[in-house]
Amino acid sequence: MNNAPIVHPALAQASFERAIQPLLSRPQNYAAAGLKLVAYQFPFLDVELDWYRHGTTIILRVDGTDYPYRPVSGWWIAPDGRPLSSGDPGIPSDMGFHTAGIESEPRCWFCFPGWKEYHNHSGHQDRSWAFLRPDKRYTVLGLIQQLATDLNSVGVHRS
Amino acid sequence: MPAQNVVIHIDRQARQTPPGANLGSHLASLASLTNADQLLLEVEGEIDVPIGADDVIFIRGGERFSIGPAEAEVPDNPVRRVPLHFKLNDKPFEHHADKLQHAKITAAELKHVAGEEDVDLWADLDDVADVLVADGSRIVLQNEDKFFTVKREHDDRFYDVTVLLDGEDHVTRFAVELTVQDAIKNSLAPKDKPQVTDFSMVDRNLGTEPLPMNSTLQAAGVRDGHLLSITRNNGGGGALK
Numbered sequence: 001m002n003n004a005p006i007v008h009p010a011l012a013q014a015s016f017e018r019a020i021q022p023l024l025s026r027p028q029n030y031a032a033a034g035l036k037l038v039a040y041q042f043p044f045l046d047v048e049l050d051w052y053r054h055g056t057t058i059i060l061r062v063d064g065t066d067y068p069y070r071p072v073s074g075w076w077i078a079p080d081g082r083p084l085s086s087g088d089p090g091i092p093s094d095m096g097f098h099t100a101g102i103e104s105e106p107r108c109w110f111c112f113p114g115w116k117e118y119h120n121h122s123g124h125q126d127r128s129w130a131f132l133r134p135d136k137r138y139t140v141l142g143l144i145q146q147l148a149t150d151l152n153s154v155g156v157h158r159s
Numbered sequence: 160m161p162a163q164n165v166v167i168h169i170d171r172q173a174r175q176t177p178p179g180a181n182l183g184s185h186l187a188s189l190a191s192l193t194n195a196d197q198l199l200l201e202v203e204g205e206i207d208v209p210i211g212a213d214d215v216i217f218i219r220g221g222e223r224f225s226i227g228p229a230e231a232e233v234p235d236n237p238v239r240r241v242p243l244h245f246k247l248n249d250k251p252f253e254h255h256a257d258k259l260q261h262a263k264i265t266a267a268e269l270k271h272v273a274g275e276e277d278v279d280l281w282a283d284l285d286d287v288a289d290v291l292v293a294d295g296s297r298i299v300l301q302n303e304d305k306f307f308t309v310k311r312e313h314d315d316r317f318y319d320v321t322v323l324l325d326g327e328d329h330v331t332r333f334a335v336e337l338t339v340q341d342a343i344k345n346s347l348a349p350k351d352k353p354q355v356t357d358f359s360m361v362d363r364n365l366g367t368e369p370l371p372m373n374s375t376l377q378a379a380g381v382r383d384g385h386l387l388s389i390t391r392n393n394g395g396g397g398a399l400k
Contacts, residue, residue, distance in 0.1 A: 096396020141326025
């Protein structure tokens, strides 16, 4: 797949920053909910999620390239920013959390509606991002909050 | 007996609705909008104001609304050319115009701009009962609006909490005797309310387990200042459909 930007980076950055503004403005509220802002430099937002079911945390990287024309992409990273994937210890698997790379990228991905890799998957072409986009449930921060809940579901394993 | 309905116009059609505080979702239901449409308040000489499902507008009768495509390039909260002239505590709000440039504002923001923090904001409505405006409610302001503030009672009938829903944090006041299920239902968008049991609420000040749905907030351990996170029990991952 051609990865050239579709949306002008300045426009995508403005949209993405507007979407994550509550987190940037009031990080303490989100940290109290287990969503700790680590770093932001467009197009990447890094948030540490509380993986309380396994007594640890894990860092989520969200990529806002082409947002909102295309959905955000997300994967787990090590503290040094390296993408985590199959073979790395301590990564979530099952129940929608995939560890094998996708689209030639050696990194985890999330098979949940609202995330780019879900919508790129051939099995989900009947559920378009354009249809979900107006729903507040699929805003960037809505996706992150829901991902944190799903991360702690029974059935999600830690490698 | 409820207040007599007043007449408003949506897409040039006369519709009846109760006077006073109306939610955007209610007004949208009067016109049977689809997801591809949005409702806008007609404002002469200004950008028309999109009415979101959770926005509150104080209806007096005679308001005119149009219907536009949801994808239209109308800002969710347009900047006004001319400052609004509504009243707060019997005084015109114009002297704060430099701080108030948009067509909508939450009750909490309005109080902050006015320099009043530990107060309740009430909408002063002619011929209908005044209403308390929750801090997180976003008001579609009109020149005819009148508000007043009263010192907030710190009694034990309510909890002032922060609700995190759909990734947005809102300061909200819940009655202590409200059940967890009703607190979730009150927080959800209208389209999600029928599926309230698909959601759960976690009080992160207490731990990570969902609160019992049938328990009152008080019995569940919720208290002033707590942070309540509402999410779906299942985000829909893992299954190819």
